[in-house]
Amino acid sequence: MTDPKALINNLSAALQASNIASGKSALNQLKIWMLEISPEDPPESLILAATALELGALLSAADDDLDAFARNISQLKPYYDALSATATTTTVQTERKCHVLGLNLMHLLVDNRLSEFHAELELLSEEEAGTPFVSFPITLERQLMVGSYDEVLNAGTNVPDPSYNFFMENLMETVRDAIADCVEVTYKSLKLMDAVSMMKLDSVEELHEYVQDKRDDWLVEGDMLTFQPPPVGSKAADIPSMKLISQSLSYATELERIV
Numbered sequence: 001m002t003d004p005k006a007l008i009n010n011l012s013a014a015l016q017a018s019n020i021a022s023g024k025s026a027l028n029q030l031k032i033w034m035l036e037i038s039p040e041d042p043p044e045s046l047i048l049a050a051t052a053l054e055l056g057a058l059l060s061a062a063d064d065d066l067d068a069f070a071r072n073i074s075q076l077k078p079y080y081d082a083l084s085a086t087a088t089t090t091t092v093q094t095e096r097k098c099h100v101l102g103l104n105l106m107h108l109l110v111d112n113r114l115s116e117f118h119a120e121l122e123l124l125s126e127e128e129a130g131t132p133f134v135s136f137p138i139t140l141e142r143q144l145m146v147g148s149y150d151e152v153l154n155a156g157t158n159v160p161d162p163s164y165n166f167f168m169e170n171l172m173e174t175v176r177d178a179i180a181d182c183v184e185v186t187y188k189s190l191k192l193m194d195a196v197s198m199m200k201l202d203s204v205e206e207l208h209e210y211v212q213d214k215r216d217d218w219l220v221e222g223d224m225l226t227f228q229p230p231p232v233g234s235k236a237a238d239i240p241s242m243k244l245i246s247q248s249l250s251y252a253t254e255l256e257r258i259v
Contacts (some may be wrong), residue, residue: 002033002164004048010053014061023059027052031075039082046086047094050079052085054096061103061163062093073104097159102133106167109137115139132160140171151173153200176200180215195225 007026014023037049044148053076060069072136080097101124108117121129123139128134136159143151152175156168176199183190183198192204209224211218219226 002029004030004033004045004052007012007033008048008052008055011052011059015055015059017239018062020059020063023055027056027059030056037079039085043083043086046079046082050076050083050094051096054078054100057100057103058096058163061166066107067105069103073100073107076100082129098128098131098133100130100165101128102137102160103163103167105134105137106140106164108173109141110170112139112174136160136164144175149179151202172200176210177214180210184215184218189224189226192220192223192225237258 002194007030011030014020014026016248030049034049034052039046053072056218057069059071059074060066073238083094101120105117105120108114108120117137124134129138136155140152143155153172156165158166158170160167179199180214183195190198192207196202196204196207199207199210200202201210207225208220211220217228218229
């Protein structure tokens with residue numbers, strides 16, 4: 001007979017030891033046990049199931065697996081709803097709920113799914129929204145909306161838990177791309193060290209790698225970074241107006257003859 005408490009202990013220990021394979025094994029066994037769980041079951045069983053999936057979400061983040069993370073969150077939500085709907089457990093909250101809710105907000109932010117982000121905020125209590133786990137992505141979203149990219153990049157050193165690092169790395173890449181878009185239309189050229197500073201990179205070597213991977217139209221010349229001018233759109237002077245007028249008159253003449 002499956003002992004969910006023992007498996008949860010195994011999963012928690014594997015997560016703390018960064019033993020991803022062992023953690024996945026325990027989680028798979030717990031999910032098989034959860035097939036027999038329904039919202040009408042005692043609150044104790046619902047809490048165990050929710051705890052297992054919370055640990056599963058943290059395990060997925062540790063494994064850098066966004067798809068698995070999203071699946072665990074999707075499976076977890078019904079248990080939160082069932083616990084909230086149980087009058088006798090209105091004050092009961094799983095240990096890692098706010099932690100996982102915060103990570104889910106980070107995931108939505110990284111994917112730029114802002115409508116879902118705000119929908120999730122509507123479901124939070126004031127107490128949940130005020131925890132460091134949840135307030136962190138809320139603050140990040142506000143900074144992104146006003147274009148405070150520098151503050152977003154600096155936030156990477158103040159995450160509420162190491163599990164946020166995976167999402168911050170993905171978000172910082174998105175922000176760096178946005179900064180790069182602004183830089184290349186603002187400057188004709190820039191010193192390499194200034195570009196490193198603006199994009200919050202650690203070294204010129206990292207900047208070289210970024211240019212090679214994502215900006216092959218940028219030119220590195222000595223200690224300077226030169227940006228190619230954006231493609232110029234067609235100007236009015238480029239339109240062969242006299243030729244078009246002549247063609248239109250010709251078409252009108254032919255049409256008149258037909259009529």
